[in-house]
Amino acid sequence: MFGLQKQDAKLLLIVIGLTMLAPFILNPFPESSGWAQFNAGYPDLMQRFVIFGIFAIGFNILFGLTGYLSFGHAAFLGIGSYAAMWMFKLFGMNVLPALGLSVVMSGLFAVLIGYVSLRRSGIYFSILTLAFAMMSYALAYSVLATDMDGPDKQGLLQKGLTGGETGLQLTLSDPRILGQQATDDGNLPVPSFFGLEMRSATELSVGDWVFTFSVGYYFSAVVMLIAFYLSIRIFRSPFGMMLRAIKSNQQRLNYTGLNPKPYTLAAFVISGMYAGLAGGLMASMDPLAGPERMFWTASGEVVLMTILGGAGTLIGPVLGAGAIKYMENILSKINSDILHTWFAFLPDGLEDFVVAIIYPFIGKGWHLTLGLIFMAVVIFLPGGIVEGGRRIGSMFKGRAKKTDAASGGKTVAPGQDPAE
Amino acid sequence: MGILDVKDVGKRFGGLQALGDVNLSVKENTCHAIIGPNGAGKSTLLNCLVGKLIPDTGSVMFDGQSVLGRSPHEINQMGISRVFQTPEIFGDLSVMENMMIPLFAKRDGAFRLHAIESVFNERALRAEAEEMLSEVGMLEKQDMHAASMSRGDKRRLEMAMCLVQNPKLLLLDEPTAGMARADTNNTIDLLKEIKEKRDITIAIIEHDMHVVFSLADRITVLAQGTPLVEDTPENIKGHPKVQEAYLGESV
Ligand SMILES: Nc1ncnc2c1ncn2[C@@H]1O[C@H](COP(=O)(O)OP(=O)(O)OP(=O)(O)O)[C@@H](O)[C@H]1O
Ligand SMILES: [Mg+2]
Numbered sequence: 001m002f003g004l005q006k007q008d009a010k011l012l013l014i015v016i017g018l019t020m021l022a023p024f025i026l027n028p029f030p031e032s033s034g035w036a037q038f039n040a041g042y043p044d045l046m047q048r049f050v051i052f053g054i055f056a057i058g059f060n061i062l063f064g065l066t067g068y069l070s071f072g073h074a075a076f077l078g079i080g081s082y083a084a085m086w087m088f089k090l091f092g093m094n095v096l097p098a099l100g101l102s103v104v105m106s107g108l109f110a111v112l113i114g115y116v117s118l119r120r121s122g123i124y125f126s127i128l129t130l131a132f133a134m135m136s137y138a139l140a141y142s143v144l145a146t147d148m149d150g151p152d153k154q155g156l157l158q159k160g161l162t163g164g165e166t167g168l169q170l171t172l173s174d175p176r177i178l179g180q181q182a183t184d185d186g187n188l189p190v191p192s193f194f195g196l197e198m199r200s201a202t203e204l205s206v207g208d209w210v211f212t213f214s215v216g217y218y219f220s221a222v223v224m225l226i227a228f229y230l231s232i233r234i235f236r237s238p239f240g241m242m243l244r245a246i247k248s249n250q251q252r253l254n255y256t257g258l259n260p261k262p263y264t265l266a267a268f269v270i271s272g273m274y275a276g277l278a279g280g281l282m283a284s285m286d287p288l289a290g291p292e293r294m295f296w297t298a299s300g301e302v303v304l305m306t307i308l309g310g311a312g313t314l315i316g317p318v319l320g321a322g323a324i325k326y327m328e329n330i331l332s333k334i335n336s337d338i339l340h341t342w343f344a345f346l347p348d349g350l351e352d353f354v355v356a357i358i359y360p361f362i363g364k365g366w367h368l369t370l371g372l373i374f375m376a377v378v379i380f381l382p383g384g385i386v387e388g389g390r391r392i393g394s395m396f397k398g399r400a401k402k403t404d405a406a407s408g409g410k411t412v413a414p415g416q417d418p419a420e
Numbered sequence: 421m422g423i424l425d426v427k428d429v430g431k432r433f434g435g436l437q438a439l440g441d442v443n444l445s446v447k448e449n450t451c452h453a454i455i456g457p458n459g460a461g462k463s464t465l466l467n468c469l470v471g472k473l474i475p476d477t478g479s480v481m482f483d484g485q486s487v488l489g490r491s492p493h494e495i496n497q498m499g500i501s502r503v504f505q506t507p508e509i510f511g512d513l514s515v516m517e518n519m520m521i522p523l524f525a526k527r528d529g530a531f532r533l534h535a536i537e538s539v540f541n542e543r544a545l546r547a548e549a550e551e552m553l554s555e556v557g558m559l560e561k562q563d564m565h566a567a568s569m570s571r572g573d574k575r576r577l578e579m580a581m582c583l584v585q586n587p588k589l590l591l592l593d594e595p596t597a598g599m600a601r602a603d604t605n606n607t608i609d610l611l612k613e614i615k616e617k618r619d620i621t622i623a624i625i626e627h628d629m630h631v632v633f634s635l636a637d638r639i640t641v642l643a644q645g646t647p648l649v650e651d652t653p654e655n656i657k658g659h660p661k662v663q664e665a666y667l668g669e670s671v
Contacts, residue, residue: 003538238524238534238542241513245521248512255470255508256581257496257525266533 008232011314015228019221022046023211030208034341037333040326043201043214044285048325050217050224051281056305056317057224057231058274062267063303064312065235065243068118071126071299072133075113076106076272078140078294080279082161085168085289089156092178093189095198095219095284099277106276107269109136114268118261133299140291141165167290191284193219198284216285223281224318227274232314234270243267244312275302304370308377310384319385324370331366423448423621424469424589429478431464431645438464439475439645446589451615451622453636455629461645462625463505466591469623470502471495483588493530499588503595505625507574509581511567515558518566518577519549522585552584556610572603579607583614592624596631608634633657 002009018025027041040046055077063069080102087098117128145164148157156175162168170188172181183189190197193215201214234240245253246260253260283289292298301324309320339355339362346354361369381388422445431439438461446452454462467473469480471492480487487495496502501522510518523545528534540546553559556576561569566577575595582590595611596604608631614620615635626632632639632653639656641648648661656662 003536005538005540233538234535236538236540237536238520238528238539240535241517241521241539242524244513244517245510248510249508252508252510252581253521254492255496255502255504256522257493257530257585258521259491259493259530262531262533266535270535 002229004232005236008236008314012225012229012232015315015318016225019050019225020218022049022221023213023217027209027211031210032208037338038330040330041211043212043217045325045329046217047214047220047281047285048329049322050220051278051285052302052305052321052325053318054224054227054281055275055278055302056309056321057227058271058278059302060271060306060311060313060317061231061234061243061274062271063306064317065240065247066264066267067247068121068264068268069126069303070117070129070268070271071296071303072113072129072131072136073271073275073302074294074296074298075133075136076110076275077279077282077298078136078289078291079106079109080276081283081289081293082140082168082279083276084280084283085170085287086161088170088176088191088283088287089174090176092176093191094178095191095193095280098191098284099223099280102276102280102283103273106279107273110269110272110276111265114265114272118264118268130296130299133294134296137291137294137296140294162289162291165291167288170287188287191287220281220285223277227277228314228318235314239263239266304374308374308384310386313384313386316384316386323385327366327370331362331369332364334362336363422446423483424623425479425481426465426469427479427481429465429468429475429480431461431468431473431475437645439468442478442642442645442647444640444647444650446621446623447638448621449615449619450637451611451624451635453632453639454623454625454642455627455632455639456642456648460642462642463593464645465642466502466593466623466625469495469591470500496525496585496587497530500591501582501585501587501589502591503575503578503582503593505593505597507571507578509566509574509578511565513566514562515553515564515566515569515577516546516549516562518581519553519562519584520545522581523548526585549584552580555583555613556580557606572599575599576603576607579610586618587620589621589623592622592626594625594627596626596628604628604631607631611635 002012004012023041023046025041026046027039029035029039055073059070059073083101083105084098087101091097113129113132117125117132120128140162141164144162145160148160149155159166172188174181179189190199192198196215198216198219199214201212204211204213242253242258242263246264250260279293282293305320305324306317307320308323309318310316336355336359339358340351343351343354359365377384383390424444424446426442426444429439429442430437442465454465456462464473468475469487471487471490471494474488482498482500485498487498510521517539520539520542524534527545550559550562553562556579558573558576558580561573566574569577579595596607599607611622612635615622622635624632624635636653638650639653640650641656641662649656649659651659
């Protein structure tokens with residue numbers, strides 16, 4: 001089906017099902033319960049799940065397959081965002097041309113950065129990509145943010161190409177070719193997909209549950225599914241096999257008549273384009289692009305996502321992205337008051353003690369939790385969440401075989417609960 | 421003139437003259453063995469033929485074209501395949517995938533971006549790979565992880581990967597080293613069969629004289645970077661200089 005082998009088609013169908021039902025799956029707790037704060041089914045976060053999923057899927061094509069660890073992929077995320085913003089400002093508010101330019105621009109930059117960086121491998125490659133990303137950051141932050149209009153004008157380039165620290169924003173005087181400069185009631189127009197506004201949403205109340213279905217999420221989810229499908233095709237193609245061969249033994253590849261360089265460059269460019277697509281989607285969901293999107297921490301984050309989920313696996317990066325974004329948004333919201341209400345049943349002294357122990361790991365301290373989880377995964381579960389799922393799956397399968405030989409389907413993907 | 425002509429090739433590593441004025445001509449569709457004590461420069465010579473090393477002096481012509489200055493993948497595309505002294509395979513890939521890579525290289529050249537085609541829909545290539553695998557007796561291992569195989573199997577896989585490209589010249593660097601007697605005999609039989617069935621020239625480096633005398637049409641003895649003698653196996657057997665070179669090594 002879709003030109004995929006049975007196993008991969010099954011995985012794709014599961015992912016389609018999970019992303020389409022995500023507003024339900026991620027909102028398991030009723031609004032009035034104390035657990036409601038663990039609900040992740042609101043559009044803003046769900047969009048982040050799929051957008052960073054795209055970013056990580058693309059990163060995995062480079063890192064997971066060839067083993068080349070880029071430490072500067074956030075540069076392409078930023079380039080994609082700026083490109084989309086300029087398309088919104090100059091052309092029109094439709095997201096398709098914006099995403100198109102994001103992918104093209106990030107691809108062009110990836111050719112340049114990849115061509116230079118891939119002259120080296122290993123740590124030197126990583127350092128080169130990091131240097132390029134920090135240069136891009138510096139360019140966006142200051143160099144390209146100077147007044148390019150002339151001091152006495154208030155034009156389009158008053159704050160340069162990137163808008164500097166405050167970022168690139170829409171204004172009421174953008175000279176848009178298609179569509180209006182401002183809506184009828186004088187507001188900024190909103191990115192849309194042929195009239196469907198990205199931020200519009202409908203809510204569905206069932207008993208004590210409220211489910212939100214937003215255009216932005218479903219649009220991003222469909223883009224993610226296409227990106228995911230393409231990555232499966234790439235993984236199973238001769239090209240994907242060559243990339244794995246590069247990771248395995250470049251020497252043999254050379255003496256087998258193949259030139260590893262163009263293959264690695266192609267992988268680099270493809271993954272850069274994925275990052276650009278993710279950046280363009282970010283700007284489409286929230287029309288604003290700032291330089292911090294290119295900062296090295298953002299590059300590091302996608303490395304963590306990919307390794308946490310399982311580098312070189314199909315679904316791992318998406319799970320890793322979900323897990324990290326969930327922690328970032330949910331764990332960080334818990335504060336000491338909430339902890340006190342949870343542990344109120346304990347005697348006072350003990351309650352304070354327990355809260356004091358847990359406190360460093362929540363709120364702003366969520367990075368600490370992430371760090372510990374990451375270390376545990378790297379040490380005990382090098383294959384990441386996917387390997388964890390596989391181990392649990394085979395444990396159940398082993399048990400099922402003992403009791404009932406007839407039962408037991410193959411667990412391809414572990415459950416998509418990012419809280420895992 | 422042979423299919424491979426090595427003229428006055430010299431190679432120096434720092435103060436060590438690893439090769440000095442090597443002249444060698446390998447005739448088409450023959451098996452040419454290169455023997456010599458450890459450190460004689462046999463592997464260095466091979467490295468000069470496949471683009472891994474660039475000789476300091478001399479020329480290397482293959483099929484009427486110079487190989488010097490070409491990169492390894494270009495030389496392979498000219499029709500030279502090489503088996504290494506320690507097996508070089510794609511350890512992270514399955515045996516079948518290991519076979520598919522040389523087939524794609526042969527079909528598509530050094531680079532072609534097949535990002536959407538499925539590997540396993542390539543029925544024709546797969547059939548070729550299966551045929552080759554059964555020839556080396558590894559068909560039932562096709563789904564195995566290549567890194568998890570025994571050393572002997574890795575060697576056989578590497579040989580199959582080279583042979584499936586149908587090279588004009590096959591270079592073998594001690595293909596039976598570390599193999600059990602039975603495996604060595606299998607390898608001899610395989611190479612004999614290959615020689616009969618296809619138009620292929622083989623250059624083989626080997627310490628095992630049983631292998632050399634079973635396969636070689638001509639033998640070159642290399643010692644301290646220079647060819648001592650080149651002759652037929654019968655004449656080499658009793659040659660005093662050869663005895664000397666080998667005795668010299670064991671002292
Ligand atoms: N890259 C290198 N750098 C420095 N010296 C080298 C290098 N490669 C080989 N040598 C030296 O050159 C000489 C010839 O080595 P070579 O590997 O060609 O010998 P050989 O005939 O293949 O021996 P063996 O039978 O042990 O494989 C040796 O003294 C070796 O130490
Ligand atoms: Mg050697």
